[in-house]
Amino acid sequence: MNINKIKNIWIKTRKKRKAKTKVDVSKIKNMTEDEFLENYAKVKSSCEFYENILKYILGTITVSIITFLGYITYNLTTTYFSQYNLFTEEKKEIVSITYIISISIAVIVLISIIVCIYFYFKILKDKRFLLFIYEQIKEENKGARE
Amino acid sequence: MEKFLEAIFNNILQIILLIIYSIFVWIYSHNLTILNSELIKLENSGWNTLEILGYKDYEAIWYFLYAILLGISGIIIIIVTINAFRKYLEGIMDLIINLIIILILIILLINVFKLISVPILKLIFTVFITGIGFMYASASK
Numbered sequence: 001m002n003i004n005k006i007k008n009i010w011i012k013t014r015k016k017r018k019a020k021t022k023v024d025v026s027k028i029k030n031m032t033e034d035e036f037l038e039n040y041a042k043v044k045s046s047c048e049f050y051e052n053i054l055k056y057i058l059g060t061i062t063v064s065i066i067t068f069l070g071y072i073t074y075n076l077t078t079t080y081f082s083q084y085n086l087f088t089e090e091k092k093e094i095v096s097i098t099y100i101i102s103i104s105i106a107v108i109v110l111i112s113i114i115v116c117i118y119f120y121f122k123i124l125k126d127k128r129f130l131l132f133i134y135e136q137i138k139e140e141n142k143g144a145r146e
Numbered sequence: 147m148e149k150f151l152e153a154i155f156n157n158i159l160q161i162i163l164l165i166i167y168s169i170f171v172w173i174y175s176h177n178l179t180i181l182n183s184e185l186i187k188l189e190n191s192g193w194n195t196l197e198i199l200g201y202k203d204y205e206a207i208w209y210f211l212y213a214i215l216l217g218i219s220g221i222i223i224i225i226v227t228i229n230a231f232r233k234y235l236e237g238i239m240d241l242i243i244n245l246i247i248i249l250i251l252i253i254l255l256i257n258v259f260k261l262i263s264v265p266i267l268k269l270i271f272t273v274f275i276t277g278i279g280f281m282y283a284s285a286s287k
Contacts, residue, residue, distance in 0.1 A: 104211050
């Protein structure tokens, strides 16, 4: 298999993949009324489903994790700084290691929450974009009928 | 052959991510295995938990934090793979490649967990629980 053939397969695959990400507006416009209604309902319910996950589940999980981490960090920090001078050298080392590990885990968890929320908003953006197109076409069809 | 190449190119991002992740895990596992054997030797020769954790400028704690980072990034790559798999599934080849990617990632994650659990995680848990105990016992006095 020569390099040109591989290059062609690569271009073909990229084109296919790009076509899948693009919304084919003319295809939606050419749908029959029943097909359009069915797809519109699917897109709308899917968008609402993701929005509700964001509002209720993801929101609750994020707020509770951040509150929990914030409470633990605050508690550990105040205890650590107020009690540090009272400890012996060995205890100071144990307490410092505990404090550093807790803070590092809290930071890593927070960063991963931010990454998850970013991915989530990316999915939601695509869903809203598709819904917007369907709603525009619905309005157009309504206008044409009147 | 053409179908296979198409499936490879269709999942190129996931494959690149998997290769980069595997290289990181390989380097990490290699260094951690050496450190683990050194730590076990120290443990057997009578060093206490704190001395073992403080060995080579607290290297054990750094390895523990790297393990958490590797674990989280592995899970994120699995999520990205599943997401792409749902969006761009083309045929049986795509399905096989995606399943292999996910399987390799799970094996790598288990490997990281297995390597970090003894003795580093055990030592960290010991120090962590003792530290929390000291802090709260002294605060409640």
